[in-house]
Amino acid sequence: MASVSLQGIVKRYDTQTVIHGVDLDVADGEFMVFVGPSGCGKSTLLRMIAGLEEISAGQLKIGERVANDVPPAERKLAMVFQSYALYPHMTVYENMAFALKLAGQPAATVRAAVERAADILRIAPLLQRRPKELSGGQRQRVAIGRAIVRTPELFLFDEPLSNLDASLRVQMRVELSRLHRELGTTMIYVTHDQVEAMTLGQRIAVFHGGRIEQVGTPHELYNAPCNLFVAGFLGTPKMNFIPAQVLATGPDHASVLLPGGAIIDVAVDGAALKRDDAVTVGVRAEHLALCAPGANHAGKQANGTDVTVGHIEYLGDQSIVYATLAGAPEMIAARLPAEAAPPLAGARARIVLPPARCLLFGADGRALPRPAASGAHGAARTDDLAAASQFM
Secondary structure (H helix, E strand, O other), X not given: OXXXXXXXXXXXXXXXXXXXXXXXXXXXXXXXXXXXXXXOOHHHHHHHHHOOOOOOEEEEXXXXXXXXXXXXXXXXXXXXXXXXXXXXXXXXXXXXXXXXXXXXXXXXXXXXXXHHHHHHHOOHHHOOOOHHXXXXXXXXXXXXXXXXXXXXXXXXXXXXXXXXXXXXXXXXXXXXXXXXXXXXXXXXXXXXXXXXXXXXXXXEEEEEOOEEEEEEOHHHHHHOOXXXXXXXXXXXXXXXXXXXXXXXXXXXXEEEEOOOXXXXXXXXXXXXXXXXXEEEEEEOHHHOEEEOOXXXXXXXXXXXEEEEEEEEEEOOOEEEEEEEOOOOOOOEEEEEEOOOXXXXXXXEEEEEOOHHHOEEEOXXXXXXXXXXXXXXXXXHHHHHHHHHHOOO
């Protein structure tokens, strides 16, 4: 196994810079995921680690060794591509054994390595078949097995599941997680699919425009995104963003004016704000509650605003209600549990925004800090959700 260290990594094509000084450390045995939209540089960086692209500036270390000028074959890594790239005239066994035979390994060593990999991937009964006789998921297992037999210190995966249908992707995510637990080898996995990133990665690096926006666990990125891009990229439906203006601040909150005139409180460090600042309120669909327009709770006006229901998606275990807030640039999505009857399209409703569940982003797009008293913040979050649930 091996750790990976990227220090100031830059990639240029003539005068065009596509990777802008990336710094990242991947621990020995870690499953790291690179995620981001197409063209953000994640696959280019992976190819630089593999030695398939030259590094324009910066330092790459694999283990304790500086690898900038090390040939790909000497980096003790194996790469699995989006394309299976299996030899059609060879059996599964021959495909998996090919690299070892080229390296001059004894036949007994080759057979033991192939059979071990086949057992791990549960493809032992397929060893005498040819690729055309396999399903897409089976072919991908063979491609992974071809990498396993080389016993690399580092696995690189470049969108390996994108050619599979939805059900097979779910199955292969489970298999890849199991594979990592069994092998304990460092893995770096590239995908544009946020579900793959959230379910596979021990940590995730979110890429945008050739830069890493944030690195953290799935829980950290989902609940404490550092900026609007990360907040909007992770989550389905994506986080709701509502433009607002600061009216007043306190040590543990800010009162902000929403489009349409509603005033809500947000749990935030008020010292970072001043009156009339332009901000963006961010809140996840599952943290919103719906109630009748103008409804009260415990004698107080709810922390929310009235909206017009536009569209409902019924998903069996839940419903997603999309509603329009006058003056807001996008529709607002609220997630309702299966047992809650959603309002009709065109109806008026009220969305409730629990203060401790809302995030606030400044004019620069950066998330503003939470109140310093995290314990009180956690208690407030529980109370807010209990109150909101009574409006469903």
